[in-house]
Amino acid sequence: MSTAATAPTTPPVPVTPEGTDERRSPVRDALRASLQQLFVFAALIVVFAFFMAFANNFDPVVVIPNILLQAAAIGTMALGATFIIATGGIDLSVGTGMTFCAVMAGVFMSSAFMNLPLGVGLLLTLGVGVAIGLVNGILIAFLDIPPFIATLAMMMVTRGLSLIISGSSSIRIENPDYAWISNGRLLPFLSNAALIFILLGVVAAVLLGKTLLGRYALAIGSNEEATRLSGINVRLWKTLVYVTAGVFTALGAILYSGRFGFVQPAEGLGMELQVIAAVVIGGTSLAGGRANIVGTMMGALLMMTLSVGLQMMGVAQQWQLVVTGVVVLMAVYADILRRKRAASL
Helix, strand or coil, rough: CCCCEEECCCCCCCECCCEECCCCCCCHHHHHHHHHHHHHHHHHHHHHHHHHHHHCCCCHHHHHHHHHHHHHHHHHHHHHHHHHHHCCCCCCCCCCCCCHHHHHHHHHHCCCCCCCCHHHHHHHHHHHHHHHHHHHHHHHHHHCCCCCHHHHHHHHHHHHHHHHCCCCCCCCCCHHHHHCCCCHHCCCCHHHHHHHHHHHHHHHHHHHHHHHHHHHHHHHHHHHHHHHHHCCCHHHHHHHHHHHHHHHHHHHHHHHHHHEEEEEEEEEEEHHHHHHHHHHHCCCCCCCCCCCCHHHEEEEEEHHHHHHHHCCCCCCHHHHHCCCCCCCCHHHHHHHHHHHHHHHC
């Protein structure tokens, strides 16, 4: 599948203020993407080896399936966030948006609420994700509210609605088929959640590399004004990018809540850091114009390996947050260095 993508060269072609063509060599871009993936993979191996040496009972046979299961939800949300960050935007509402989608899944399918059939409940949950993405997209693309502010407001709105609708209490989804979506095993060695995550990675790679959605997302991130002047409806496509991310957020909510069979309305806050870190570690530029789906997936695995390993070492939750924050800073700084190096070539 397509592992990485950069902004299309024609149309539009990013142009400097002096009119200099900024076309990049596809071979050079592919080489850079491969090097980034190798770097993330090497970092994943080093971190894994460290925990094998120093964490108690860090048995790969047991830990790897657990990491894949836990990474599925974060990784799925990160796939959607990759498209947003490729445009040069950001989504701070992804964590609480996931929680709100999960709460609504509980409302739709719990016997204490609507008790709808599984298929209907899943479709309505995806609809909630679409609604979140649509509102974000309209605020950003049509009302020209900066992505940071728009999604920060959505983060607070979805968190508040989750608490209001649930009455600040957990919601249990008794349907065993719902839990099977994450915890079941179509393949004996892989949980359904991990399998779905891999399949969604293939879908995201196709969307990014083979469709107008991906091409225009990269073009907008590379040079939004040039994209607009080429006749592309930037407002529409930017909105569609946020809607797509909303769908991935809802899918992440299903995988996350399905693991436990119940929903905690106070969860989700802080997950946006893990999602953004996974995307940036994977090689997607915060400045936009470059994205890497396989890198995002490996970034999610790296973040979850850190989380699981620190837990097994007995590191307190507070220090786990410190480590996550440091990783985010390192990922952002690495992206800055990549952009400076690219500008100097």
